[in-house]
Amino acid sequence: MDHLDHLEAESIHIFREVAAQAARPVMLYSIGKDSSVMLHLALKAFHPDRPRFPLLHVDTTWKFAEMIRFRDARVRQLGLDLIVQVNEQGVRDGVGPFSHGADRHTEVMKTEALIQALDKGGFDAAFGGARRDEEASRSKERILSFRSRAHQWDVKKQRPEMWSLYNGRVNPGESVRVFPLSNWTELDVWRYVRRENIPVVPLYFASKRPVVERQGSLIMVDDERMPLRPEERVQHRTVRFRTLGCYPLTGAIESEAASVDAIIEEMAASRTSERQGRLIDRPDGTSMEAKKRAGYF
């Protein structure tokens, strides 16, 4: 077995273990490459049965339109249950990244919406596609991350994980967040996408797209809601995305990589980390940890 075989087997083991222990599992599906790989692994884990849990997409209403199209096509094709959660109060209050800033938008439309969905569904286990190599505070995250009734993450209450034994037992109202891709790196993900022919959103591949330069990032003008500043003008450049999220908060990179092979080749030469394009992680080195304490994935 090579490295990818080991990673695959570990993820499948985690899926099965949690599905067997939890009363109401759910899988967070954020449409990106990690979610695509996670979904593929879930299909493998339960084959020839289907995963007996729904997918949950927290829709901030600011995702790239192409992501939503991909999501709907994929779910239809696989015949899976999908829950789409939108924070309706946030919509009524007109919360968005342009009007309220990245932090407030993320808190209301992402973290709050997620908690609403988890409470509404009474889910006691939620799979997420986060990886430990993404960010420093993630590197200490458990594969099963225990959350209190208030969805809070308490470093002191995290359970030691020994061997392949995962303790997913919770009392009513408590839950675990489960990260089957914990030990995968960004490169592992792309190599696995190639090996398994996993469909991903076309935004990952280079193409001519309308972008503006803003604070050193290339922001794609995905719809008419994006207000242009006087000095800004829309340019058509060949770009792609390393991560996908809300379009106003996701910087594109200039790239000619139009296939998975080309992406892998580009990564070998790349000198920047994938989260660099994400505007929400910028303020300081520990911002992810503060968000996690509040219930962020």
Next chain:
Amino acid sequence: MAASPKPSEQSHVRMMMCGSVDDGKSTLLGRMLLDCGAVFDDQLHRLSDESRRYGTTGKDRIDPALLLDGLADERQQGITIDVAYRYFATRRRAFIVADTPGHEQYTRNMATAASTAELAVLLVDVRKGLVAQTRRHMHIVQLLGVRRLVLAINKMDLAAFSEAAYRAVDQQFAAFAEERGIDDFVSVPVSALSGDNVVVRSSSMPWFDGPTLLDALEAPERSRLDAAGPARFPVQMVCRPDSSFRGFQGTVRGGSLSVGQRLIALPSGRQASIARVTTMDGDLEVAAAGRAVTLVLDDEIDIVRGDVLAPVEARPEVADQFTAHMVWMDEQPMLPGRRYLLRIGARTVNVQVTDIKYRIDVESQRKLAARTLSSNDIAVCNLSLDQAVPFDPYRVNRDTGGFIFIDPETNATLGCGMIDHSLRRSSNVHRQAMRIDRAARSAQNRHRPCILWFTGLSGAGKSTVADAVEQRLFSMGCRTMSLDGDNVRQGLNRDLGFTVEDRVENIRRVAEVARLMLDAGLITLVSFISPFRSERELARSLAGDGTFLEIFVDAPLRVCEERDPKGLYRKARSGSIPNFTGIGSPYEAPTDPELRLQTDRSDVESLAERVIALLAQRGVIDP
């Protein structure tokens, strides 16, 4: 990560780093990530920013250790407080590194990291040589079955890159390794801060002709532990998408499984052969160790989650009593006799530690006596499970020989253990199946047997209510027995005091006696303070379904103290009785009792009537 394009055949290595903060462990790992190209420019930029703010390497010098410290708390304290996982790869291998703290009280983190590692890097400061902590690390690493060691002798730059200094530590280690029976090791002189012999060969140590640290890590392993030994398949799930398919899902732990192979399901002992090994990518002829697959058998035998499938000719043992090495991880001490949950493979059972044989001082290797285990203690214990489970000794198979302890109330993971062997008494002492059993005995009575467990503070009125209930039952012609705390403590339990451990044992014995009474067909009234929830739950699980009724005799502490029928509260308040429940020792009130009686609100007669009504409602007695 960014350094080299990788061919698809890249092997997978899990390793751990051990050493103390002062040995420069974070610096070494940070250096490996930097030199293997696993650090991106934006991270490097942030690193140089942070080196100025928090760094300990002086102005304008990058502190690689800061790459690794993820949590805000740690940066402020300047120490690593948990297990962190790092990733880097070379052309040939992808490494998953568990970075563990060297700080004294974190034995449990080391054990966690070691549980999945095949290889350990031990870091020592060349100027100090092997210190007590190095021995501690080696002990834990060996205990958890890590067979390959790489000794990184660090800070060579501070010893003028002296060959003699390196040789002295190397020889010291070789002697120690021999004493401990470690034969698979190599040592490398390095400077983590400057990178000498880490990834790049040092020009300052031309006298050294061994491998660099990275070369040592890339060397092929002699044998993989997980591929040796017979196959084990702990069943995680039964897959039944429709009536035509029934498969068993799990991961092959050790050995390999092939189509046609005859398997035995344990603990049931039923047999069948493998008809198919299925995956989403198609059927396989052979499933190698580590593969996650779905097995279809040729015969419809009953198999559930937690069962272990194994070759009939090389089956694991099945037992309910073991000797095991344990590592305790929780702040609350481990108490022998207390009920915990044990998870082994996909199976969860009730467990009690029956005996702490000895605790091990990891520095001196001395065996010490112990009555309880505290956080980070390592000990050899005897365990008793409430059902027999399939297992292998840990040295044979880590996955079927390692277990965790779980708190039945909070569900926290409390500790872990490694099975050494089963206890002979469990395989040779079989339960005698008697022809006259509980059902037969109770058929002679006009009532069903049950246990009425009265719990509450001293002075709450347990014995008074129990006495009134028993008088009523007796007059109705029921056969009863009463077990009272004070009375039992003068006989059966007179060797026990009032420490937490003794209270646990006190209740365990009473629970066992009550179960015997139950088998005798009696309605048994137990009046014990029984302050801890977990022991009451133990008594409930011993009794079996529907035969255990927990009655919470509830009165406020203030009321009990006013009543003070035995003058005990007065003594406790004056300090002459330590560990008195409610004063110096906690009382954990039942969360979901069958009945709650508030003795400060009603009289004894009406409370006794409520107990009788409960018995009628549960069908113990005819109304």
